[in-house]
Amino acid sequence: MIMIAPQAEPAPGNIKVTRQDWIDLALQTLVSDGIESVRVLTLGQKLGVSRSSFYWYFQSRQDLLDQLLAHWHDTNTKAIVERAKRPAETIIKAVLNVFECWADERLFDPRLDFAVREWARRSDDVRAAIDQADNDRLGAIREMYRRHGYPEEDAFIRARVLYYMQIGYYVLDLKEPVEARVSHLAAYLRAFTGHEPSEADVAHFMHFIAAR
Template sequence: MTMTNPQDEPAAGNIKVTRADWIDLALRTLISGGIESVRVLTLGQKLGVSRSSFYWYFESRQDLLDQLLRHWQDTNTKAIVERARRPAETIIMGVMNVFECWADERLFDPRLDFAIREWARRSADVRRVIDQADEERLLAIRDMYQRHGYDGEDAFIRARVLYYMQIGYYVLDLKEPVEARVSHLAAYLRAFTGLEPTEADVAHFMRFIAAR
């Protein structure tokens, strides 16, 4: 027999508001207004519930903020690391696995990543979490290159070029449509691997784009 955690259940008297509702609204508020906008009273007003609903699910505002960081790690960072570690026949296929994160915001939310980085400007603790996540992402991509025969320094630098280029792309807030960007897919793959992709490689990724 399984037992349900009371915190996973709707608060009494507020059956339409769940823990997930609080976190979802807090994430959207963080993205749209920054960390200072994530306030218990304000969120409660938007949800149409009292503060008691919040404290049914969370110990404190800090508890909620910790959950936002955990969500970011479990989505954005996990997506990159998982795809970098995914088995691939060639490094070109490996890089395209990572590219899936850039092409599908359901896997990697750039607005959330930017919001967390903005938050880190105001919090040394969040800055440390960001640094650890960046390191984890980079090492996963470096290891991907090493598995495909690139030596240590070459793998490390190629990982930095691939990852930092993409993060910089988001920081600059470039408004290039995905379709326009993938039109340069073969050139990107040459730049990141030093190898020539086949037509089948390009077609494989285009099928991913069409299916998302």
């Protein structure tokens, strides 16, 4: 039997349904209902297309699940690592770069992160991906502190405090408005760095929040 490779273009007869449509709906379903609800038949019914449309773009359900995991990595983990590696004049500015991920869900989607962590309870492979992502995120933040002169152990612990505190916010599903959190921005920066932020540092981040 000749296998036709999955395509990026719309499937014939389903011109309005693209590969990205399948991925977007699968991501929405993962976040709202969990991984067990990400089923080809169910997604097809919601999109109003047949299963053949799915197999035009994907080899299997597992292929789709792999794409969801790749999307999660390429957004949530990539954003944290990229911002932790950004050049910054001071550790205050460096931490504020990472804070951008917590303040803008286009960079880091907490609901998706939580959904993938729930998925990991059912899959050893996803558990391994979560562990690797946490290590990559923590490693990038630790190196950020080291670049700014913190000793190895201090950099390690400060990275854990910064990262685990934020993940804890999501896991506990705290409903604190972002305005309330940023009202304590200077105190957070003192806690995470041991340095006093300038008014300009705080004002710059507040402008980032306002421009989202």
